[in-house]
Amino acid sequence: GSVSLALAEEARGRLTVRQVDIADTAQVLGQLDGADMLWLESPTNPMLEVAETAVLAAAAKAAGATVVVDNTFNTPLVSRPLDYGADVVLHSVTKYLAGHSDVVLGALVTSDAAMRAELATYRTLHGAIAGPFEVWLALRGLRTLALRMERSQANALELARRLDAHSSVTRIRYPGLPNDSGHERATAQLKGYGGIISIELESRDAADALVEAVRLWLPATSLGGVESLIERRRRQPGEPKTVPEALVRLSVGIENVEDLWADLEAALSSAPNNG
Ligand SMILES: Cc1ncc(COP(=O)(O)O)c(C=O)c1O
Known part of the structure; x- marks a missing residue:
């Protein structure tokens, strides 16, 4: 899904996508020069390849890129990407967090106040506000x-x-x-x-x-x-x-x-x- 979205933006001329083998650390490091964002998923869907996430996140930050980690497969109980330098952590709440396949929701998590404000403003202006019932379902699921x-x-x-x-x-x-x-x-x-x-x-x-x-x-x-x-x-x-x-x-x-x-x-x- 994320790759398709990025490729659609590329087709509109809004960005350039560099697809890399996330398990190949040297290859990823070699593609960071000039990158604005490193988008990481580990283990990957559906090949379950595992990246050296902390190494990649640190290198991306040093190269001036924003680090986004899709943590859907892990949940915060298995991995806490903010601890190793991610700027934004993404969850499909639809999956483990809500856990009952009865809600479609997403969450972005950041410890950067300016980034949070920017994301919240974008959400407000673009209208993707979660409904109270969906949020209630997600909270109920989260308890287990x-x-x-x-x-x-x-x-x-x-x-x-x-x-x-x-x-x-x-x-x-x-x-x-x-x-x-x-x-x-x-x-x-x-x-x-x-x-x-x-x-x-x-x-x-x-x-x-x-x-x-x-x-x-x-x-x-x-x-x-x-x-x-x-x-x-x-x-x-x-x-x-x-x-x-x-x-x-x-x-x-x-x-x-x-x-x-x-x-x-x-x-x-x-x-x-x-x-
Ligand atoms: C790793 C991962 N990230 C994001 C998504 C997107 O989730 P959603 O269906 O809640 O938009 C999915 C599933 O489609 C996924 O497997």
Whole structure:
């Protein structure tokens, strides 16, 4: 979503977008010269790549760029980007913060008074003011954030271990697994590994069949709610071509982990090419 917005602004000639591999620190550092803003998401959606966030934020600030961190996947319980120098932290409140998939809201967080005033004025003039009922839903959800995150993450780690050992899964991405490329960085920087897992199956058809076959997991695009969601990402028109066709993103909810596994396992074995 953020990339599409930035590219639309670029098409109107309002800015220049430099897309970088956020996990490649040297590449990002090499692109900072003259940049006005570094926009970071880590782990990334849906590839779950982990950036050296503090290093990148410090370098961007030194280069005079504003640092924006999308902290939606982590929530403040897992990462606090203002502590390592972010100017603005962005949350899709729609996801974990509200947590019940019943509200669409966003939040920007900053410790800079001038930046806050600028953002508040922009919001006032442009009209995107949250309604009282939506805010009430978000506050109500927020009260169980810690419990929901704890359970989602515990469920995700257990499911990731089992999926990693499953013969139908050709690749798994989850920073909580010791063999994941982002494991070391996530362990050093984050207070958890999150509730999102991405798996790749043998083919696009196998991925579609999995999504079709599950009964407890809901096929849907959102994430971060109490219910577990599943989606083959590349079916989205805006999804970058770097996302494999057979990649399925799992947003692990707070249900009983054995129920979640039984459903996934049955669906994996019923899919074509999966024996
Ligand atoms: C990481 C991330 N940031 C931002 C958004 C945008 O959220 P919203 O749907 O609340 O506008 C999403 C989801 O769409 C997301 O996954």
